[in-house]
Amino acid sequence: MIALLSDQLATSEMTEYYRQYLSVGVFVLASLVMVGAMLGVGYFLRPTRPQPQKYITYESGSDPVGSFGQQNVRYYLYALMFVIFDVEAVFVFPWALNADGAAQGGLGWFGFIEIFVFVAILVAGLAYLWRKGLLKWA
Amino acid sequence: MMLNQFLLLSAFLFGTGIYGVITRKHTVLVLASIELMLVAVNINLVAFGATLNNAVGQVFALFVLAIAAAEVGVGLAIVLLIYRNLRSANPDDVNVLKG
């Protein structure tokens, strides 16, 4: 069975690449199928008994009141910071793959300084916000 | 694969984006439409890069992505500011600057 699991077959790099992502695609489908199948089984089994209050939103047993759907600015701020820093993190990866010293064919100190400057710029931003007290909750 | 199928797709997305920018009344939706256009641009870039068989397109797409992220951040911050001051998210309402 392990022999089955291992595909030691010479193929072109591109084919192999597509095949890897084919498995990803299969997994997307598989997860959907699993969800669907289980819900399907449930659909055949489960009872349905409408009761007058069953479909009311649960709110600790009292009537749901007032408006719904508004939120806090702070969450937004964090999301905002996340977007920016996420982009930063994404750019770190290509460097990380080439972080070797120049002798080994990597970017060496040159790349290091570059990424250092890049990170430093954003950390400076973070430090600025921190100092300004914008990271505080209240 | 033909290159032009990607180009057509991107043209379609771009057009949809333009339609959205023109017709949408909610600022957030306008921003979403702009995102559509940026995706179209990225598909173009990457498709060209793939045709050239190198990473240049991808690198540019990465830069576009970074800038798009910054754009959304600032854009939504502005929306928030407008919303806070005008209680509306309709770009047409923002005419306080007009004398």
Next chain:
Amino acid sequence: MASFRNSIQGMQKGLGVTLKTMLKPAVTVHYPHEKEEVTARARGVIALQEENCTVCMLCARSCPDWCIYIEGHKEKRPARREGGRERTVSVLDRFDIDYALCMYCGICVEVCPFDALHWSPEYEYSEFSIASLLHDMEKLGEWEATVPEIEPLELGAEVKKAKK
């Protein structure tokens, strides 16, 4: 820095407690499979010693929930001694306790002058229907078998005349 070290220590201690608890055996009693002995004083259910009851109704009247239902009638019995007077005894027709209502206060047991009611630590009498929680004389009499002996008292207690 000291506070930092303190917090690290605080975090570690918590982990230590849970780990230690995990390695010690659990205190659980596996109830339906093994049973703990309930203390003799536990107020589980009221048992009735029918012979002792004189239908004086004291228990029913002092019950805060009025959940004791007693019916009885008088009967003439032949005299004990030859030539004595005919005795009148009260015979219990019905002695029901509604355990759905009873608040297990023990007032009835205490108040009974003839020592007809006792606490039994029995507790397994849940029912599917509320009507079956009304237990009659017979059932109450059965519980009498489970009434424990009176325990000895702690040092320094005043020796009372033993009940029961």
Next chain:
Amino acid sequence: MSHLLAIDLPGGWQTTLGIKTLIVMGLIPVGALVLGYTFLLKMMSHMQSRVGPMDPGGFHGWFQLIGDGIKFIQKEDIIPAGADKRVFKMAPAVVVMSTFLMFVVLPAGPNAVVAGSIHNGIGGIDVGIFYALAVSSLSVIGVLMAGWASSNKYALIGALRAAAQLIAYELPLVLAVVGVVVQAGTMNLQGIVFAQRDGEIFGWGGIGSPYILTQFVGFCLFMVAAQAELTQPPFDMPVAESELVAGYMVEYTGFRFLFFFIGEFGTAFVYAGLAATLFLGGWSIPGVEGEIANWVGPLVLFAKIMFVAFLMFWARFSYPRLREDQLQSLAWKWMIPISLINILVTGALKVAL
């Protein structure tokens, strides 16, 4: 399909993929069950001086979670009247999908990888760990969808908290990984395992070089961030039982609820697997080489996963939860700076050495 792809597909390949898919599809619920049973039910109970399920199934309650699953299938499916029905129904699928996709890259042996085969000696998706992090971020969308579509205030607050927390800790998670990537020079998880297996510590290669030794800071950051990503105590504000009832899952009944459950524990399994692969050497164990590693590998990996999961759940059952702002400031003021420093130091050392 082979001729459809029009590329040299060797015969039998589809079957392999099919088998692998089936195995992994089975693995996710089973992994969730094993973790849930061992840790959530048994370990937690013993930590609390209890015994946990005993009767279901007869032997130490092994049937408990399976029974839960079967029971949930039979439960009525309630969608609140005010809910956005389509989004409400889709949300659990998104969460489950995110979990499923993460499993794709986890290597369990030199050849036992789901995605793809060997070209340059190692299998698996080339962007491996990056891919895993990317698909893990999909669950944020699922959570937000669930919370919003429920039209329930607890759910909405819970979802927003969850989303804010998931994204805040996504960063330390990503950044903690970078150190490993710098050291290994690859993002391919299989490559990282090989790098650890073949690495040496000061010229001594007896046990390879598990990165937990060189990247201990990274490991700690990864564990803490993973804990937060799983919304487990001490980072379980979003599902804080004592205030938000059940957070974004409040309105979910029956099987839809179970999907969140599978998602939670499946993801815990995967994160433990990622930590084991990135920092503990994955399936490799000193002294086992060659074809046999394909057989031993999964077991070794499983053992390591259980170890990592034990650490996670141990903390889970010992600590109270942080408040939302404390949680955020922990991420922004401590973990992100530390992980950046970690990256730079690792990078500098890498260049210098």
Next chain:
Amino acid sequence: MGLMTSGALRKGPLKPVGELLNYSRKYSLWMFQWGLACCAIEMGVALAGPRYDVMRLGVIPFPASPRQADLIVISGTVTDKMAPAIRRLYEQMPDPKYVISMGSCANCGGPYWDSYSVTKGIDQVIPVDVYVPGCPPRPEAFIQAIVMLQERIQHEDPADRWQGKGWEPIVVGQ
């Protein structure tokens, strides 16, 4: 669809399936965490606690939301002000669901039988499966009630339950 309630699982080839379903329902009773009065302490604290550990029997006392619960234990005094909320929460639970009434108050008012604000028995509001006597019942008494309920679930036919069979009206004065 509702195969469960159609009676198809009662006999024939699907009978083992029905039994498995019953078995899993029996050992997966998620108990809604909701206490009303003193009995709640016995129910939520003593029972969940290490000494009695009701989890042994597959009763999971965790869900705080009715949507994930199978079993609601009315543990304590039900006031007239509370009764509508109880009804609502009961209805918000997905079927199949079970109810245990714990303690004299929930059974029929108990010590407050003459109070102006107490509902005299929860069965006026929602249907009850098992009544546990006591004030408060000992935790063991409650566990026994759970065992009783589990027996009932093992042998029940959901279809019958659905059609309301097995519920006998109480006739006073028999």
Next chain:
Amino acid sequence: MTAFDVDPKLYSPLADSHLNVELDTGDMVLNIGPQHPATHGTFRLVVRLDGERVIKADPVIGYMHRGYEKLTEYRTYPQVTTLINRIDWLSSFANEVPFIAAAEQLMGIEAPPRALYIRTILTEMARISTFLLFLGEMGLQVGAITPAFLGFRDREYPLNLIESATGGRFHPNFNRIGGIKDDLPWGWIAECRNTMRKMLDSCDIFEDLVLGNPIFQARTRGIGIIPAELGAAYGVSGSNIRASGVDWDLRRDGEPLLPYNEIDWKVWTHQDGDSYARYWVRLQETRESARMILHLLDQMPSGPIMAKVPRIIKVPQGETYVAAENPLGEMGYYIISKGATGPFRVKIRTASFSNVSIMPWLLQGIYVPDVITVLASLYFILGDIDK
């Protein structure tokens, strides 16, 4: 759907808030309770939120109102004694003491010293079991599961003792006018000593697991501060006010109902007045109670447990107010007697009712997670609020 046409104006009085609202995103009214894990049962809190910040909190009580004060008018003294067990159901024994003491005062009876000692021991034991529940429950409310279960575990030991002495795990109904019902069973004292040592150990566990945890401290320090004067003005009592630095304990400062002055003990206070302080004070008081019980056991006098009491209890005309330090705070009974077998009127002053009255003030302007902390640290029992 009936639920959706609730008039929003119903809640408009909540709108007049003086807080500076950050981004006026519209307020959200959130019901916490009546069924909610944080409210120990049936308490309801209507909070008006801006984001996650509480603008105004309105406690809604009465979901557990059982009409105690009315019921007592229709019951005899022994019947009332058993009924009031159920007011503060966690420390039932302590409920009985002030009521019995009041009746005894009216009748001019004094219970024998052994009875008083046993009363004190059992009261303190009720305190321990109540506080152990609190120590665990508070952990649970701030998110740690394990302390709760450890608290539940250790709580069983004093409950066992209470049961073996009184016959009831919860509702002992053990006090009688003029004494107590029964003497202790054989072997109880030795058992009690062991248990109290165990309790001291378990306090250490809570100190390690909860109190010393930096996360717990971060969650509770500075949260829900009750200033001493304000607390006193609201009528907050018990450990809650002692945590604000007010050195006031009815066991020491009140009428000497029980022989507290015969032993050596200490009233614990904390200066901070926040949730942490309340937890700290209760932890110390648990320890202190355990130590007290050990002392009391050493000094236990022998002798009768009942004074001479007429068979049918009729309390002579008069009125009196007797209050005692319950685990939750000051609990008092104002009894008017008209010479019948039952009281004419009883007014019950319960601790939790006054303790939670400060809640709207306390909750203003804090965040939802802190609401839970504050609720948990105030520690109320619903029956004690609603009566």
Next chain:
Amino acid sequence: MVAQNVAFWIFAAFMAVGAVRVVTTDNIVHAALWLVLVLAGGAAQFIILGQEFVAWVQVIVYIGAVIVLFLFGIMLTRAPMEAEEKLNNNLRWPGLVAALLFSGTIAWAFIDEWGNDNVALTKPVRTKEVGELIFRGYLVPFEVVGVLLLAALIGAVVMARKD
């Protein structure tokens, strides 16, 4: 290369539907979710084009972060559960015309210019190459992006925060 084409058209169809729904749906949250579909389709196209890194960057940045930001923004400005009647202004026809004109033009231009070019991939673009290209070839733009992000960060946070 049939399979890739089939995959392309499937994803393209998804993207097209998603894009149209983004600009026409009545519910803002739905619009954001449809946008997710478009973005995911985009990532899939990148993968088909052999550029895996940018594809997953698209997922991690766009779907994982930007969409979340969108949703937060929507919830801040109070999205109602129900569809809103007036999300569109009455510029529907002009918009359609403009969109058709523009996309028609560029589509024509593209086809005219590159109509017969083939995407002939020999191997996928590995991330290592991307790194080398960024850090050797596009050094200045890279640092500029850093500064830009800094500006956006500070600007947006200060703006969103009321002071």
